[in-house]
Amino acid sequence: MIDVILKKGKEKAVMQRHPWLFSGAVERVKGKPANGDVVRLVDAQGKFLAYGFYNSQSRVALRLLEWNEDVQINDDWFRKKIGVAVNGRANILADGNTNTCRLIFSEADYLPGLIVDKYADYLSLQILTSGIENNKAVIIDELQKLLKPKGIFDKSDAGSREHEGLETTSGVLAGSPPPELVEVKENGLTYGINIAEGQKSGFYCDQRDNRRIVAEHTAGKKVLDCFSYTGGFTLNSLRFGAANVTSVDSSALAIDTLKKNIELNKLDAAKHSAIQSDVNKQLRKFKEEGEKFDVIVLDPPKYAPSRSALDRASRAYKDLNRIAMLLLNSGGLLATYSCSGAMDIDTFKQVLAWAALDAGKEVQFIYQFCQPEDHPVRASFPEGEYLKGLLCRVI
Structure with a gap:
């Protein structure tokens, strides 16, 4: 097995069992491993540290797998x-x-x-x-x-x-x-999942618990579900007795599937309306029309794919949440999320504080959302904690 030699002084993260080793930490490679080969990572004195997948093209040169030299990666x-x-x-x-x-x-x-x-x-x-x-x-x-x-x-x-x-x-x-x-079931609701053409792997099961928690606040309320995709928050809200739900998504396929999901669950279609539109444009249109809602859900795509994009993403999150706050009745609830791993919960709270200030609103954080147990966060890899959200009372 080929040895990859670590630069002196770069051992700390490896010893703490962080699974990524960036190319800048590599001193040299003995031999020419192919991308994806399992290699031995050793320190400057040649002492074994870990086994990992090697890739010469990636910024993450090694993805570490095992810290016990006696274990075979087979x-x-x-x-x-x-x-x-x-x-x-x-x-x-x-x-x-x-x-x-x-x-x-x-x-x-x-x-x-x-x-x-x-x-x-x-x-x-x-x-x-x-x-x-x-x-x-x-x-x-x-x-x-x-x-x-x-x-x-x-x-x-x-x-x-x-x-x-x-x-x-x-x-x-x-x-x-x-x-x-x-057809799949989640918390007793049935969804039609288009695996081949759907976004990501076909469905967002990381919001399973959060959909139920938000829905428990929607009985008798006027709800706006933004970036609704195939209707996770929409279906749960209708099942929990929302007065009406408006779903907004830019994807025609998502909207069509959402409507089929409402029929599939025998929910009251008369209490639902779907709008295929860019969410930011539609929110501004609602504001111009004087529309108001009791509960708004914001579950946007990843705005910050990396730390270098965080400033730009923060501005986008702030603007999105500011407009949503202006559309809420006093005392209304905003369930807002970020799936950007680069944005931690404290930064997200600060962004919402800025949004509230610009909107002239007071905001209370009344619940903090996270990813469910099938999306665990490894203690040595905090980067795996990507989904965060807040249930806010807007006054």
């Missing part, structure tokens, strides 16, 4: 990690009210670059690193053995694969192709 190692991750989600699926969740969450489950989501009898798989790509066969085999899905679909179409020297891929990896809409 097929059995991957099978064990997959089994532990899958078994750790069993309680989420136990009562039958939910049959969709994230089974494997990349670094958080010690498999950097592998994401696996369960949608009823189908699995959606994303491979984002060359090391996982090299071990795709054993991964697919173990998933089939453990879960016996009807099909496994490849959604490895993320642009981040380019940084690993990988082309984007999509299509059936095993079993049968999924139907146009796979």
Whole structure:
């Protein structure tokens, strides 16, 4: 096995078991490992530190896997990690009210670059690193053995694969192709999920708990669900007795699927209206028209993909939340989220404070949202904590 020598003084993060080693920390490489090969990381004196996936094209030169020199990174190692991750989600699926969740969450489950989501009898798989790509066969085999899905679909179409020297891929990896809409259950509600054409892996199961919590505040209320996608917050609000719900999303496919989901759950379509539009434009239109709401949900896409984008993203979050605050009746609730890992909760609170000041509003934070248990945060990898949100009372 090829040795990668660490620069002197760069041992701290490795010893603290952070799974990323950036290229600037590498002193030299003995030999010429291929991208995705497992290598030994050693210190300047040649002492073993960890095993990891190597990639010469990525800023993250090594994705560390194992700190015990006696452990072999082989097929059995991957099978064990997959089994532990899958078994750790069993309680989420136990009562039958939910049959969709994230089974494997990349670094958080010690498999950097592998994401696996369960949608009823189908699995959606994303491979984002060359090391996982090299071990795709054993991964697919173990998933089939453990879960016996009807099909496994490849959604490895993320642009981040380019940084690993990988082309984007999509299509059936095993079993049968999924139907146009796979019906899944989450907290007792049924959703039609378009795995092949939907965003990300097909659905946002990271908001499972938060949808229910917000919905508990919507009985008899006028609700606005922004960036509604296929209707997670909308459906829950209607089920909990909202007077009416308006859903806004720029995707025609998402809006169409949302309407089908309302029919699927036999919810009152007369209490719902859907608008296909850019959310920022639509919020400004509502303001011009004098519209007011009791509850507004803001669940935008990732505005800050990296720390370098944080200032620009903060301005975008502030403007979005400022307009939403102006559309709320006094005492109304704003459920607002950021899925940008680069923005921590304290910065997000500060952004909302600025938005409130500009809007001339007072804001109380009455609940703090986070990602659910199938999106765990590894103690040595705080970067895995990406989803945060606040339920705000706006006065």
